[in-house]
Amino acid sequence: MDEGDEDYVVYGTPIEREEETSARKRRAIADAGQLRALPPWKQEVRDEEGRRRFHGAFTGGFSAGYYNTAGSKEGWTPQTFTSSRKNRADVKQQSIYNFLDEDDIKDMGGRALETSMQFDTFGFTAAELARKEAEKEQEKRPSAIPGPVPDEIVRPAANSIGIKLLMKMGWRQGRSIKDTHADSLYESRREARKAFLAFSRDKDGPELAEIESSRSESEKYPERSDDIFGGTKSTPVYVLNPKQDLHGLGYDPFKHAPEFRDRKRSRESRDKDRGNNKTGKYAPGFGIGALEELDIEDEDIYASGFDFEQMEVEEVEPTKMIGDSWHKLVDRKRGSMLSFKVASNSDYVLERFRPPVIPADFESRHKFPTTLESTNKFPELPPPEVPPPEDNNLRLLIEGSAAMVARCGKSIEDLYKEKSKTNQLFLFLSGGEGHNYYERKLWEQKQKRGDLGRQNNTKSMKSSDEKMNAENRGKVLGERPLDRSSKASSLSVDVKEVIHLQSNLGDTFIKPVGLSESLKPFKYDPAKQERFEQFLREKYHGGLRAAQPFITNIMSETDRARERLDFEAAAEAIEKGTWSKEKETDPLSILKDLPFINDQRFVSSTEVEKHGVSKDEQKVIHPKREEFEWRPSPILCKRFDLIDPFMGKLPPVQRPRSRMDSLIFMTETIKSSKSEEAIASTRDSILLSHSESKETEKQLITQETDAEPIAADVQRPVDLYKAIFSDDSDDDDADEGNSGHSTDPVKTNEGANMTLNRLVAGDFLESLGKELGLEVPTDKPGPPDKPPNSILVEAASKGDINSSSVHEKLTSQHEEFDRPMEEKHKDNISKSADNVVTNLSINQNEESKPHSRHQRSRSRTPDSDSSDDYRDKKRKTHSRRRRSRSPSTDSSSDRHRSKRNRSKATHRKRGTTDTDSSSDHLYRDRSKSEGKSRKRSRHHKHRRKDGHKNR
Amino acid sequence: MAASGAEGLPGRREGGGGEAAVLRGHEGAVLAVRFNGDGNYCLSCGRDRTLRLWNPHRPAHIKTYSSHAREVRDVHVTTDNAKLVSCGGDRQLFYWDVSSGRVIRKFRGHDSEVNSVKFNEYNSVVVSAGYDRSVRAFDCRSQSAEPIQIVDSFQDSVMSVILTKTEIIAGSVDGTVRTFDIRMGREVVDNLGHPVNCISLSNDGNCILASCLDSTLRLLDRSTGELLQEYKGHTCKSFKMDCCLTNTDAHVVSGSEDGFIFFWDLVDASVVSSFRAHSSVVTSVSYHPKDACMLTSSVDGTVRVWKQ
Structure with a gap:
C-alpha cells in the first residue's frame, strides 16, 4: 500500500492502523535522511510522526524555527519594551509548560499534579485513572475497534440501572422502597386538593387565588413533611461528621478539652438554625465578585421573600427533608450529650416595674414642724418650771452659765462639769442643788436663742439644702420635673427666699451689690442666678473665687464660657437699668431676648411648660421654609442654559494661593485707580506748567508702577507663547518705527514678568476682569491712560516742543505701528470670542476716558462705536498701552534721561509714605536685569520671526 | 376592592x-420602573444588577x-431615548447608549450608594443623589468623570432628586x-x-409630593412651601418606595410595603382606590405621561402594567 497509493481512489477517511503509523514513522525517518541532502531553506522540519510542525525547545532543539535555527525570519526579537510608568507590563508567569509541546507534556505526564488515589474521596480521579489505564491497555492489545475508544461511546455509569428503574417508579433518594399507606394517603390527598383548587379558581381573580393557594400550600407543607415523611424515610443521606473546619485531617483540637467540643457543636447548630432565617438572606441568583467582600449592602433587606421561592419549595423537597432529619439528629445528640438543655420557653421573665407614681401633692422638700435645732436638741418636753434657789449668787451663776451654755453649746457645759467636780459652786451642773433650775434656765435660754436664730438657722439649712435641692436632685437622678403649676407660687417664694438668703450671706462678707428683686435676670434658675450673683460680686468687688464652685463641675468648659458671656450681657443690662424695663414685659419676651436660656441644661418646670408650648408651635410650623444663598457652578448654569447668577462675582472659596494673589492685586487696583483719578484731574494743568513736571513725573511713575499689575490683570491670561510673541511684535514694530533697539531688553523682561503674572494670577484675573467689566461704571477712569501721559511728561520735561503736537504725532505713530499687530490680534479675538468680549469691555471701560480725551483730535469717541471694529481698535490701543507702559519705548532718544528720572523717582518714592514696595522691587529688578535680558530679547525676536514664518 | 370614585384609574376592577x-x-x-418620555417604553432595574428595557404595551x-x-x-432616559443613566450600589453613574447597550461613561464621585439620578432638560447634565449626603451634577458633554457641582448641604442620605428647567429639587432623610x-x-x-423617601413633581410643576417615612405623603406648594395636604393609609416605613401623581394631577399614587397600591384624591385626600398588586x-x-396606565414594580421580581 505504501507504494501504490497513487493508483487507488480512496473514498472516506481511512482508519489508521498501527502498522501504518509505524510505517509513517519509518518514512519520516527516511525523509529526514533525504532532507539532509537538501539545501537548508528547502528542508522541512517534521516530527517523528511525519507531521510538519515545530519542535518544542526541549525535544526539537535547534531543528525548529527558521532554517532550522532558533530564530525567525526577522531574527531574534526581544520582548517589546513597555513603559512601566503608564501601562505596566503584565508579569508573565513562566512555567516549563510554556516551552513544551503537547507531546512533551504527555511525556512528563507522570510529574503533573494529580490527586493521588489515596485521597480520592469521590472516585472521580480514580475513574479517570481507570479510563487511562484502559486506554493504555487498548493500545497494547489489538481489538476490533482500533485506536482508543472514543469518549462518546463509553461513559461511566452515573446511576445503576436499578436506581434508575426505581426513580422511574417514583422512588426518590432517602425514601424507603415499601409503599406505605401514609404515602399513598398523602398522594391522594394532594391530588384532591389540586383538583379542588382548580375547580374553585375564580375567573376574576386568578392571581389572587394563586397567591392564596401557594400560600396555603406552603403553610401546610412543613407539618405534612413532618408527620408523613417522618415515618417513611428509611435511609437519610448524610455524612455524620462532615469536615467543616480548617484543621488537618485527623487533628482534633479538642483532644484534651472535650468540654469545648460540645459547646462548639451546639453553637454551630444554633448558627445553622438561625442562618436559615436571617443571615443567609442574600438576594437570590447572584453572588458577588471575588474581590468584593460581602457586606451589609448585599443583604436582602426585603426579608419577606419571593414568589419564586415559594414555587421552588416543591422541588427542594427531598433535600429539605434531609436537612430536617439532620437537625433532628443534631438535636438528639445535643440532648444526650449535654447535661443541660436550653429550655425553649423559660418561666423566668424579667419583671419590669413601672416607676412609682408620685402623688400630685408631693413636696420635694421636707418641711420640719419646728426648727432643726429644737427638734434635734429638745425632743423631750421642756423641764418643769422651778422656782429659783434662795441664794441669789447661785441664781445668778446658774442663769449666767445657762446663757453661756446655750450660746456656746454642750462643750462648755462639759467643761463646767469637769470643773464642778472640784468646785462646789458648779455642783448644779451635775445634779446638785439648783440643777433643775439650771435645766429650766438652759432650756429657756436656748428657746430664746432659738427664736432669735431661727431665721438664721432656717437660712443656713436652706443654704445647705441649696446644694442639693429638688431641682439639683432631679437633675442628678434624671427625674422629670413635676407639674408644679399648682404650687408655682410657693416655689417662687422659696426661690426668692433662697436668692435673698444667698445675697444676704454674701453681704456679710462683701458689700452688697444691691440687686433688687426686679434685677434678677435668672430668677427662674436659682442656681444660675446664684452663679450670676457670684459673678457680679467678683466683677465689682473682686471677691474671692470659690475654689470649687459647686455647680461648675456639672458644666462643661464651653457652657461656663457661654454662661459667662450671658452674665456679662445681663450685668451690662442691669447697669444700664434696662433690665427692669425688660422685666416688666412678659417673661416670654425675655426668653426670646435671651436665647441662651434655651440652652441651659436643666430648666424648672415652668420653663419646661414654655418650651413644650414652643415645640408644639414648631411642629405646627412644619414644613418650615428657609432660604440660603447657593452658588451653582458656571458650567452647570451653562448646561442648564441659564445665566450664572453669580457671574462676575468673586468666587467665595478659592485656593489659598490664588486668594493671596487676589488680595494683593485688589489693593493695588484700588490704590492705583484712586491715584489715577487724582492725576487725571490735574492732567490739564500738567500740560501747561512745566515747573511741576518733576513732581508730576514722579507721581506718574508711581502710578505707572502701580498700574503695572493691573495691566496684567486686565490682560486675558493667554499662554506663554502668545504673550511673548505679541509683546515682541510690539517691540518689533516699535523698533522699526522708532529705531530704538535698546528698548528691547526692558520690554521683554517686562513681557516675561507679565506673562509670569498672568500665569500666577490665573483664574482670578479673569473673574476680576469680569467683575470690573460688569460693575465698574463706564465713566470710571481706568488705569491704562499711561502712554499718553508718560509721553506728555517726556515732552514736558524736554520743554522745547509743543507738547500737544508731540502727543498727537506720537499717538498717530503708535497707531501706525500697531496696525500689523492689530491684524494679528484679530486672530486671537476671533479664537476666544467669549473671553475677549468680556476682556475688551474692561478695556473699554478703562480706556474710554483717556482715549476720548487724547484722541479728540481724531474726533473719535469710544461711546460712538461699539462694533467689532471698535473692539479691535480697543484691543489695539490696549496693546499700545501695554507697550508704551514700559518706559523705554516712549522715546528712545530720551531714554537715558527718562531712566535717570525714573531712578530718581524711585528713590524719592522710597522716601514717601505711599511706597509700593512690590512695584519698587519690580523696577529695581528690571534695571538690574537689563543687561541680561537684552540677550534674551534678541532670542525672543528670532523666535518671533520664526513664529511669523510658521504662521 | 376598588372604592367608588375610582373611575379612570388603572387597577383591579370587578369588570x-x-x-x-x-x-x-x-x-x-x-x-425601580420608569416610563420613558412618551410612555411607549419602560425601563426597570433591580437587584440582579441589570437594567431592562420593555415595551409594556405589547408586552x-x-x-x-x-x-x-x-x-x-x-434609571432615567433622555427625552430623545438615545441615552440612559443609571445608578445604584456601585457608587457610580452609568451613562449608557440605548441602542448598543454599551456604557459610554461612568461618572465617579459619590462616596456611597447612589439613590436617584435624573437627566436635565437638555440631556447634558446628570444629577444624582446619594447616600453620601450629597447631590452631584455631572457633565455628559465633557470627558471628565468628575462632578461639576457638588451640593452637600444635606444632613443625611439624599433619597430622591428631580429637575425642572431651572431647579434641582432633592429630598433627604434629614426631613428636608x-x-x-x-x-x-x-x-x-x-x-x-x-x-x-421620595419626591415627585406635579405635572403642572407647582407642587411637590413628598413621601415621608412616617407613612404619609405630603403635598407641598412650591412657591410658598406650605403644606397643602397629607395622604395616609399606606405603609411606608423602611423601604425606598416611589410615589407619583397621575397624569391629570387628579390623584396621588403610592405603593405600600404590604404590596398594595393606593390612590388618593388629590384635593380631599380620601383613599379612592386600593388593591393588592404584588405579594411584596x-x-x-x-404613571404614563398621557394615558391612564401605570407601572408598578416590586420586590417579588415582577413589573406589572395596569390599565384602565
Missing part, C-alpha cells in the same frame, strides 16, 4: 381592565443592560426638601420634620 401585563425577567427585586422585553456590579436603584434654584442662586429648604413591597410606581 375587565386591571392588570394588563406582567413583565417577568428580573431575577430578584425590581427596585415585550427588548433589551437587557448589564454592567453594574451591584444593585441598580434608579431642598430646592436649588440655579437661575436665582438660591437654596430653599423646606423642612418637613420627617425623613423624605411595591418599590416603584410610574
Whole structure:
C-alpha cells in the first residue's frame, strides 16, 4: 500500500492502523535522511510522526524555527519594551509548560499534579485513572475497534440501572422502597386538593387565588413533611461528621478539652438554625465578585421573600427533608450529650416595674414642724418650771452659765462639769442643788436663742439644702420635673427666699451689690442666678473665687464660657437699668431676648411648660421654609442654559494661593485707580506748567508702577507663547518705527514678568476682569491712560516742543505701528470670542476716558462705536498701552534721561509714605536685569520671526 | 376592592381592565420602573444588577443592560431615548447608549450608594443623589468623570432628586426638601420634620409630593412651601418606595410595603382606590405621561402594567 497509493481512489477517511503509523514513522525517518541532502531553506522540519510542525525547545532543539535555527525570519526579537510608568507590563508567569509541546507534556505526564488515589474521596480521579489505564491497555492489545475508544461511546455509569428503574417508579433518594399507606394517603390527598383548587379558581381573580393557594400550600407543607415523611424515610443521606473546619485531617483540637467540643457543636447548630432565617438572606441568583467582600449592602433587606421561592419549595423537597432529619439528629445528640438543655420557653421573665407614681401633692422638700435645732436638741418636753434657789449668787451663776451654755453649746457645759467636780459652786451642773433650775434656765435660754436664730438657722439649712435641692436632685437622678403649676407660687417664694438668703450671706462678707428683686435676670434658675450673683460680686468687688464652685463641675468648659458671656450681657443690662424695663414685659419676651436660656441644661418646670408650648408651635410650623444663598457652578448654569447668577462675582472659596494673589492685586487696583483719578484731574494743568513736571513725573511713575499689575490683570491670561510673541511684535514694530533697539531688553523682561503674572494670577484675573467689566461704571477712569501721559511728561520735561503736537504725532505713530499687530490680534479675538468680549469691555471701560480725551483730535469717541471694529481698535490701543507702559519705548532718544528720572523717582518714592514696595522691587529688578535680558530679547525676536514664518 | 370614585384609574376592577401585563425577567427585586418620555417604553432595574428595557404595551422585553456590579436603584432616559443613566450600589453613574447597550461613561464621585439620578432638560447634565449626603451634577458633554457641582448641604442620605428647567429639587432623610434654584442662586429648604423617601413633581410643576417615612405623603406648594395636604393609609416605613401623581394631577399614587397600591384624591385626600398588586413591597410606581396606565414594580421580581 505504501507504494501504490497513487493508483487507488480512496473514498472516506481511512482508519489508521498501527502498522501504518509505524510505517509513517519509518518514512519520516527516511525523509529526514533525504532532507539532509537538501539545501537548508528547502528542508522541512517534521516530527517523528511525519507531521510538519515545530519542535518544542526541549525535544526539537535547534531543528525548529527558521532554517532550522532558533530564530525567525526577522531574527531574534526581544520582548517589546513597555513603559512601566503608564501601562505596566503584565508579569508573565513562566512555567516549563510554556516551552513544551503537547507531546512533551504527555511525556512528563507522570510529574503533573494529580490527586493521588489515596485521597480520592469521590472516585472521580480514580475513574479517570481507570479510563487511562484502559486506554493504555487498548493500545497494547489489538481489538476490533482500533485506536482508543472514543469518549462518546463509553461513559461511566452515573446511576445503576436499578436506581434508575426505581426513580422511574417514583422512588426518590432517602425514601424507603415499601409503599406505605401514609404515602399513598398523602398522594391522594394532594391530588384532591389540586383538583379542588382548580375547580374553585375564580375567573376574576386568578392571581389572587394563586397567591392564596401557594400560600396555603406552603403553610401546610412543613407539618405534612413532618408527620408523613417522618415515618417513611428509611435511609437519610448524610455524612455524620462532615469536615467543616480548617484543621488537618485527623487533628482534633479538642483532644484534651472535650468540654469545648460540645459547646462548639451546639453553637454551630444554633448558627445553622438561625442562618436559615436571617443571615443567609442574600438576594437570590447572584453572588458577588471575588474581590468584593460581602457586606451589609448585599443583604436582602426585603426579608419577606419571593414568589419564586415559594414555587421552588416543591422541588427542594427531598433535600429539605434531609436537612430536617439532620437537625433532628443534631438535636438528639445535643440532648444526650449535654447535661443541660436550653429550655425553649423559660418561666423566668424579667419583671419590669413601672416607676412609682408620685402623688400630685408631693413636696420635694421636707418641711420640719419646728426648727432643726429644737427638734434635734429638745425632743423631750421642756423641764418643769422651778422656782429659783434662795441664794441669789447661785441664781445668778446658774442663769449666767445657762446663757453661756446655750450660746456656746454642750462643750462648755462639759467643761463646767469637769470643773464642778472640784468646785462646789458648779455642783448644779451635775445634779446638785439648783440643777433643775439650771435645766429650766438652759432650756429657756436656748428657746430664746432659738427664736432669735431661727431665721438664721432656717437660712443656713436652706443654704445647705441649696446644694442639693429638688431641682439639683432631679437633675442628678434624671427625674422629670413635676407639674408644679399648682404650687408655682410657693416655689417662687422659696426661690426668692433662697436668692435673698444667698445675697444676704454674701453681704456679710462683701458689700452688697444691691440687686433688687426686679434685677434678677435668672430668677427662674436659682442656681444660675446664684452663679450670676457670684459673678457680679467678683466683677465689682473682686471677691474671692470659690475654689470649687459647686455647680461648675456639672458644666462643661464651653457652657461656663457661654454662661459667662450671658452674665456679662445681663450685668451690662442691669447697669444700664434696662433690665427692669425688660422685666416688666412678659417673661416670654425675655426668653426670646435671651436665647441662651434655651440652652441651659436643666430648666424648672415652668420653663419646661414654655418650651413644650414652643415645640408644639414648631411642629405646627412644619414644613418650615428657609432660604440660603447657593452658588451653582458656571458650567452647570451653562448646561442648564441659564445665566450664572453669580457671574462676575468673586468666587467665595478659592485656593489659598490664588486668594493671596487676589488680595494683593485688589489693593493695588484700588490704590492705583484712586491715584489715577487724582492725576487725571490735574492732567490739564500738567500740560501747561512745566515747573511741576518733576513732581508730576514722579507721581506718574508711581502710578505707572502701580498700574503695572493691573495691566496684567486686565490682560486675558493667554499662554506663554502668545504673550511673548505679541509683546515682541510690539517691540518689533516699535523698533522699526522708532529705531530704538535698546528698548528691547526692558520690554521683554517686562513681557516675561507679565506673562509670569498672568500665569500666577490665573483664574482670578479673569473673574476680576469680569467683575470690573460688569460693575465698574463706564465713566470710571481706568488705569491704562499711561502712554499718553508718560509721553506728555517726556515732552514736558524736554520743554522745547509743543507738547500737544508731540502727543498727537506720537499717538498717530503708535497707531501706525500697531496696525500689523492689530491684524494679528484679530486672530486671537476671533479664537476666544467669549473671553475677549468680556476682556475688551474692561478695556473699554478703562480706556474710554483717556482715549476720548487724547484722541479728540481724531474726533473719535469710544461711546460712538461699539462694533467689532471698535473692539479691535480697543484691543489695539490696549496693546499700545501695554507697550508704551514700559518706559523705554516712549522715546528712545530720551531714554537715558527718562531712566535717570525714573531712578530718581524711585528713590524719592522710597522716601514717601505711599511706597509700593512690590512695584519698587519690580523696577529695581528690571534695571538690574537689563543687561541680561537684552540677550534674551534678541532670542525672543528670532523666535518671533520664526513664529511669523510658521504662521 | 376598588372604592367608588375610582373611575379612570388603572387597577383591579370587578369588570375587565386591571392588570394588563406582567413583565417577568428580573431575577430578584425590581427596585425601580420608569416610563420613558412618551410612555411607549419602560425601563426597570433591580437587584440582579441589570437594567431592562420593555415595551409594556405589547408586552415585550427588548433589551437587557448589564454592567453594574451591584444593585441598580434608579434609571432615567433622555427625552430623545438615545441615552440612559443609571445608578445604584456601585457608587457610580452609568451613562449608557440605548441602542448598543454599551456604557459610554461612568461618572465617579459619590462616596456611597447612589439613590436617584435624573437627566436635565437638555440631556447634558446628570444629577444624582446619594447616600453620601450629597447631590452631584455631572457633565455628559465633557470627558471628565468628575462632578461639576457638588451640593452637600444635606444632613443625611439624599433619597430622591428631580429637575425642572431651572431647579434641582432633592429630598433627604434629614426631613428636608431642598430646592436649588440655579437661575436665582438660591437654596430653599423646606423642612418637613420627617425623613423624605421620595419626591415627585406635579405635572403642572407647582407642587411637590413628598413621601415621608412616617407613612404619609405630603403635598407641598412650591412657591410658598406650605403644606397643602397629607395622604395616609399606606405603609411606608423602611423601604425606598416611589410615589407619583397621575397624569391629570387628579390623584396621588403610592405603593405600600404590604404590596398594595393606593390612590388618593388629590384635593380631599380620601383613599379612592386600593388593591393588592404584588405579594411584596411595591418599590416603584410610574404613571404614563398621557394615558391612564401605570407601572408598578416590586420586590417579588415582577413589573406589572395596569390599565384602565
